Amino acid sequence: MHRLGGICIGLHRYDRIYVDYKNMPKNLISISEAAKQVGASVDTLRRWDKSYRLPSIRIGPRGHRFYSQEDIHRFLRNDSSVAKQWAISPNAELPASEVYCPTRDIFQARLEKLQSVLQGKISDSSISLLCAITGEIGNNSFDHNLGNWPDVTGIYFSYSLRERTIVLADRGLGILRTLKRVRPELSTSSEALKVAFTETLSGRFPEARGNGLKFVRSVIIKNPFTLRFQTGNALLLLKEFDKDIVVSQTDEGVGGCVAIIGFEKSL
């Protein structure tokens, strides 16, 4: 890297751009603003910069981190697709540590962090309900795959305040294989997904369980939330006031489950 008077100028190095303040591009935001938009801490953004998950633009003699607004938008748009790609990929790799919850305890701690992050941004009742359905979906992954994870144990869990989404994914058995244990006649992911969201049936017979996804549905349709839930090649889209369960087919199948909860209209 060339240096001029201690100032890094216009050079790309390892995908990072070093510029001086004079040549600072417009539309850059500070690391604290970027952290706020992404819904992560400044320290997390520094780690993501080092790991190239979200590279910064270093400015001035001390290399302060800035971010282009476009990069942040791209990153936020991609967060749910990153989760889906992780769930679909034939390679069983661990997700980035910031979004990976290998155990329930870690998931619980991060869900409690989400509650505090949401404080003051949406109503207390929306926080309570969003965290409850997130908790149900996340714990459902642990409940149904305990001791049976095909490869990576645990779940992917992230959220974006700017996009107002919460993303959960697992590389577990998926709903069809789980429910087939107690209802062998189920043959497609679409049928299994419908059953999971409409009937009180548990894949953990003889235990009396199976309310979790019915609860998620009842909360979504009574509140300004949305849900996009995929398992296998079946995709369920649910929103406020929906009466019926409509499942469509996707081109790409997910081994486990991917859920994206939206709360764009929540106050």
Next chain:
Amino acid sequence: MIIELKKFGSTLISRPSGKEAWLAFQPILKDIPENEEVIVDFEGVAVLTPSWTDEFLTPLVSRFKNKVKLHNTDNASVKATLEILAK
């Protein structure tokens, strides 16, 4: 007898933690006279799910039946959970 759920935490979401709460409470429950009211107080609970509740409240109600009374159930996820479990 008053059971303050906040003493188990303010985010009560998973089945294992609900089951653990139920087991931990057994020594106290065994001393409650059969005719005594059992008040479950939800004050201080920020997030509740059917999974946690099914492991704690469902066995409590099946044991003490209509002597179980629920107090301070105004929280949104508490209400939604109790509605789904009542069905």
